[in-house]
Amino acid sequence: MKYKRILLKLSGEALMGDDKYGINTQVLTSYAKQIKEVADLGVEIGIVIGGGNIFRGLSGVSKGFDRVKGDQMGMLATVINSLALQSAIEGAGGKAKVFTATKMEPVGELYTKAKVLEGFQQGYVAIIAGGTGNPFFTTDTASALRGVEIEAEVLLKGTRVDGVYTADPEKDKKAVKFDELTFTEAYEKKLKVMDLTAFTMCSENNLPILVFDMNTLGNLMKVVTGERIGTLVKN
């Protein structure tokens, strides 16, 4: 096994699959299955999930919402996705707890590092919901923060592209994939791996990021067992 403790960031937008909005059951089930398989190996898994499939604070602003309210709506959207994922992991026969950045009992327990580590010892996957709890941040930043806090060995960014490219592969067919690069290279080449706040947090705290395609069944297992897929970004 390559990693014993991971922080998995799942994009809310990827959860839509081919739908226009919300949660696609097939994608959700595939995520849950992959997570359960890896948890069964004894890997300790913290998960931060986005909310872009339901609501993004910035898009609220264009509709006339106050930014802070919009961001709070976005953070609540991540809680909705987290509950769906918890339910799907349980449906697949696994064990998962939801922790929230702000008080929300009985929806989830208030997040603390200690509670997450205790959950790991009891064999639970820890879904850490509600972003950072603060507006003007993203779930990328929340995943960097929680990853550093829980002392994960790597931040696995599961998304719908299979790594970091010389340009956005969804827009530029000639883009070439990197197998590995440093934080400095990614920064200088202005490659969109994560937003800069998240990126800096990882770099300063020496938390490597591995970007990989989570929408292909079995990929999470490959990553955790050390098969070289995706792109590794490190110091």
Ligand SMILES: Nc1ncnc2c1ncn2[C@@H]1O[C@H](COP(=O)(O)OP(=O)(O)O)[C@@H](O)[C@H]1O
């Ligand atoms: N240099 C790049 N390498 C890889 N993906 C990129 C790059 N630039 C932009 N992207 C885009 O970033 C997306 C992945 O980021 P992610 O945060 O998971 O998506 P979202 O912002 O939709 O939640 C991809 O769908 C891809 O189109």
Ligand SMILES: O=c1ccn([C@@H]2O[C@H](COP(=O)(O)OP(=O)(O)O)[C@@H](O)[C@H]2O)c(=O)[nH]1
């Ligand atoms: O710490 C956080 C995390 C998220 N958000 C809000 O939640 C929304 C959904 O998160 P994100 O866009 O990161 O989700 P993803 O792109 O991964 O679907 C964001 O647009 C923000 O409005 C926030 O305000 N603070």
